[in-house]
Amino acid sequence: MxxxxxxxxxxxxxxxxxxxxxxxxxxxxxxxxxxxxxxxxxxxxxxxxxxxxxxxxxxxxxxxxxxxxxxxxxxxxxxxxxxxxxxxxxxxxxxxxxxxxxxxxxxxxxxxxxxxxxxxxxxxxxxxxxxxxxxxxxxxxxxxxxxxxxxxxxxxxxxxxxxxxxxxxxxxxxxxxxxxxxxxxxxxxxxxxxxxxxxxSPRVAEFTKLLENCQRLINISFMNELAVLCEKMNINLWEAIEAASTKPYGFTPYYPGPGIGGHCIPVDPLYLQWKAKQYGKNSKFIELAHHVNESMPDYVVQKVSQHLSANKPLAECKVFALGVTYKKDVNDLRESSALPIIQKLMEAGVTVNFHDPYINRIEIGGRSLNGVSLTKRIIQQHDCVLILTDHSSISYETLASFSHLVFDTRNATKNIEARKNIIVI
CATH class of the missing domain: 3.40.50.720 (NAD(P)-binding Rossmann-like Domain)
Known part of the structure; x- marks a missing residue:
């Protein structure tokens, strides 16, 4: 050759x-x-x-x-x-x-x-x-x-x-x-x-890839677990991560979110977990990280529902979901946490519309949901905006100024000074 x-x-x-x-x-x-x-x-x-x-x-x-x-x-x-x-x-x-x-x-x-x-x-x-x-x-x-x-x-x-x-x-x-x-x-x-x-050997090479993504799953899931704790303690975890990142050694920043998506990070560790069981072993870290990651959509839905139901029945509420891909600036829906979040909200009776600059249509619970335009009129027709993916092309300051209420799962609104209508989940 x-x-x-x-x-x-x-x-x-x-x-x-x-x-x-x-x-x-x-x-x-x-x-x-x-x-x-x-x-x-x-x-x-x-x-x-x-x-x-x-x-x-x-x-x-x-x-x-x-x-x-x-x-x-x-x-x-x-x-x-x-x-x-x-x-x-x-x-x-x-x-x-x-x-x-x-x-x-x-x-x-x-x-x-x-x-x-x-x-x-x-x-x-x-x-x-x-x-x-x-x-x-x-x-x-x-x-x-x-x-x-x-x-x-x-x-x-x-x-x-x-x-x-x-x-x-x-x-x-x-x-x-x-x-x-x-x-x-x-x-x-x-x-x-x-x-x-x-x-x-091929086995070492195969293990190398799983090692890389197991590390990310475990660390990001830990941040997600801390996000739930910090909400109870009235602590801004994002601010704490930013402060901890100033340490010049020994700390690597990972960030919470609505759930880890994509083909690799939430999937690869479970390949290793499956193989480990053939050897009579079980990784408690992978198991717990997977459990935390799977629980995040429920946590987001719970927080949104809790705030909305304080004013009127969920069946009368309308949520505008912003971003449905698993990460920003791609058109990939694989393992995206946005999809189960939207489905759970709809199952609770909430009317959900979405906008994503990379996706025109999604399948939710056996039905198709078409994306809508991102305009002031449409945003104001909804009780809240739920930021699920922080696409770079979106002006979040403008979005917040149009919105009655913003739930931010990605800290996309961090640079906005007027924050009375913003809740970071």
Missing amino acids: NQAKASIAVIGLGYVGLPLASLFLQYGHTVYGIDVDASKIAKLRNLQSYLSDFTSKEIRAMFAGGRFHVSDSFSDISKADAVILCVPTPLDRNFEPDLTYVQGAMKNALPYLRKGQLVVLESSTYPGTTEEELLPMIESTGLVVGQTVFLAYSPERIDPGPDQKELHLIPKVLGGVTEKCTKTAKAVYESIFDHVVVVS
């Missing part, structure tokens, strides 16, 4: 796969982009982006060199030197790992694998997935991992949003099944990343 001019098949063209494909193209590789979602392929062929932080201009640049080929068929894998899986790894209804997408992608790829290829899994998953799931599937074709085909794991580290670090600057962790697997994967990734961090 000539890594300098390798052909790369990227399976899964979402928040991870599409930027990765773009990076390979920027460094002169030929890329075969594969996604089973035909609507994504159609948009790409029409030079349209479907990601909030990836522009149509960038899509046009990907096709400009004639080295980017997209399809919902897996047959192009036979043309590739390296096959990289960037597919979702969600949880099932029991909060256990769901490897359906990984297994399905690998199964579809098997007929087109050939000698000399490199296969890399980038999807976040529990330690052992690469060797326990992918390796047997690959070797069922007659190929031998480490001899005629090469297998490695390298966790994605993309942070979606306009402020994300340039992808090639983010150190790339990888671990191969054998030394030759590691060497082959390292050569491919070194052609596009400034720094490749080699670890001793």
Whole structure:
């Protein structure tokens, strides 16, 4: 394999796969982009982006060199030197790992694998997935991992949003099944990343990603727990965090919110928890952090309902939900705490409308809810505004001046001086 001019098949063209494909193209590789979602392929062929932080201009640049080929068929894998899986790894209804997408992608790829290829899994998953799931599937074709085909794991580290670090600057962790697997994967990734961090095995690489997100889940959940306590103690936790952050060592700021969302932070730790139970172990920290995170939507609904019901029945109340994505400045709804909050308010009889500059429609309890415009007239028709996502494009001072009451779960109103109608949850 000539890594300098390798052909790369990227399976899964979402928040991870599409930027990765773009990076390979920027460094002169030929890329075969594969996604089973035909609507994504159609948009790409029409030079349209479907990601909030990836522009149509960038899509046009990907096709400009004639080295980017997209399809919902897996047959192009036979043309590739390296096959990289960037597919979702969600949880099932029991909060256990769901490897359906990984297994399905690998199964579809098997007929087109050939000698000399490199296969890399980038999807976040529990330690052992690469060797326990992918390796047997690959070797069922007659190929031998480490001899005629090469297998490695390298966790994605993309942070979606306009402020994300340039992808090639983010150190790339990888671990191969054998030394030759590691060497082959390292050569491919070194052609596009400034720094490749080699670890001793796929299991270590898989664990590394879970470690990163377990730390964030536990620390943010701790802040959420403190937020509930501080409300009882009449202490502004945000102010305390800001003050504690002035310490030049030993303190890292984390911030509370309405519940942690996104595909990684609330999901990955439960992959580790599931795997730990196979070894007769249980992480109390992960368990408690998950419990706290899951309880935050109820806490937000309780606080809003408590204030509104003091003046009139909830069935007569109208709430304007501002922001429904899991984090600011993206169009990603995965695991967004805004959705259960809105659903719980509606189940309590409250009329809820929403506005999000990145989302036009959401599904709540089996029904569609269309977004509304952010205007003075519409805001004043509601009893309160509930800030669930702090998108940068919103003028919160103007919003507060129009509102009867503002509930702020993100401290988006911190710079507003007139605060009589603002309640930070």
